[in-house]
Amino acid sequence: MSDIAERVKKIVVEHLGVEAAQVKEDAKFIDDLGADSLDTVELVMAFEEEFSIEIPDDAAEKIQTVGDAINFINANAKS
Amino acid sequence: MFDLTGKAALVTGASGGIGGAIARALHKQGAAVTLSGTRAEALERLKAELGERAHAVAARMDDAADIERLAKQAEAAMGKIDILVNNAGITRDMLSMRMKDEDWEKVLQVNLTGTFRLTRATMRGMMRRRHGRVINITSIVGVTGNPGQANYAAAKAGLIGMSKSLAQELASRAITVNCLAPGFIATPMTDVLTDEQKKGILGRVPAERLGTPEEIAAGVVYLASDEAAYVTGQTLHINGGMAMI
Numbered sequence: 001m002s003d004i005a006e007r008v009k010k011i012v013v014e015h016l017g018v019e020a021a022q023v024k025e026d027a028k029f030i031d032d033l034g035a036d037s038l039d040t041v042e043l044v045m046a047f048e049e050e051f052s053i054e055i056p057d058d059a060a061e062k063i064q065t066v067g068d069a070i071n072f073i074n075a076n077a078k079s
Numbered sequence: 080m081f082d083l084t085g086k087a088a089l090v091t092g093a094s095g096g097i098g099g100a101i102a103r104a105l106h107k108q109g110a111a112v113t114l115s116g117t118r119a120e121a122l123e124r125l126k127a128e129l130g131e132r133a134h135a136v137a138a139r140m141d142d143a144a145d146i147e148r149l150a151k152q153a154e155a156a157m158g159k160i161d162i163l164v165n166n167a168g169i170t171r172d173m174l175s176m177r178m179k180d181e182d183w184e185k186v187l188q189v190n191l192t193g194t195f196r197l198t199r200a201t202m203r204g205m206m207r208r209r210h211g212r213v214i215n216i217t218s219i220v221g222v223t224g225n226p227g228q229a230n231y232a233a234a235k236a237g238l239i240g241m242s243k244s245l246a247q248e249l250a251s252r253a254i255t256v257n258c259l260a261p262g263f264i265a266t267p268m269t270d271v272l273t274d275e276q277k278k279g280i281l282g283r284v285p286a287e288r289l290g291t292p293e294e295i296a297a298g299v300v301y302l303a304s305d306e307a308a309y310v311t312g313q314t315l316h317i318n319g320g321m322a323m324i
Contacts, residue, residue, distance in 0.1 A: 038251065038252065
């Protein structure tokens with residue numbers, strides 16, 4: 001569980017070029033971390049790759065915070 | 080100016096007249112090139128002619144899996160793809176009344192759908208590196224229309240609309256997406272025209288001659304260059320004045 005959270009945060013830090021301290025679970029990708037719509041698509045694709053899962057478009061739309069991403073992956077990831 | 084040293088380019092349809100000239104020109108400016116097309120032998124010949132910094136990957140643009148493989152192999156061969164030139168294209172000319180579904184679909188599939196798929200498969204790396212050039216070879220007939228080419232003209236016009244959309248999606252990542260629209264160019268494709276047909280065409284070209292593949296390639300070099308970073312969503316017409324749009 002914490003492992004997934006760490007991996008998600010690492011991807012967000014790398015991708016958005018933000019400080020690790022900013023990547024709190026309630027941080028919103030767009031409002032708090034400066035992501036644009038293209039960034040959110042790239043993040044979803046990066047999560048899919050890292051965790052070997054598929055995130056359907058309607059689920060991806062609901063992933064707005066770091067915590068949303070962690071919860072979705074916890075519920076759907078095999079590894 | 081227009082130095083492409085250190086850049087990596089993938090050119091489809093490189094076994095054809097215009098595609099070969101484009102690959103040679105990009106290579107001459109210093110880029111590594113991956114040549115793609117359906118005729119493996121012709122690709123290997125061009126690869127041997129270019130020498131260093133040249134790779135060949137045969138692929139079919141009507142096959143989704145083959146397109147994925149092409150993107151992966153080109154990226155593996157060159158380490159990245161900075162410049163994608165979607166030049167592959169086919170014609171299946173026939174007046175619309177007599178045009179078969181199959182001829183319509185094949186032309187759309189290769190010229191439009193194949194281009195979209197290959198662009199989608201390469202844009203991720205470009206986004207990550209915050210740099211990219213996509214150059215789609217369309218045609219004057221995509222803008223003017225041409226009797227007997229409803230399928231071809233539709234596909235080429237489709238490329239223009241697609242490119243404008245992609246240009247807007249990708250501009251913030253320093254990726255430009257442009258079209259280049261050749262007029263009548265001297266290639267094996269136009270060699271088969273009769274003298275009378277050629278005369279008819281030239282009557283509509285103010286420059287009074289066919290264009291050369293090198294003149295198309297020069298436009299591609301420009302659009303691929305760092306100097307053209309602020310040019311996106313545009314269509315560059317190279318046609319001897321045949322249509323002024």
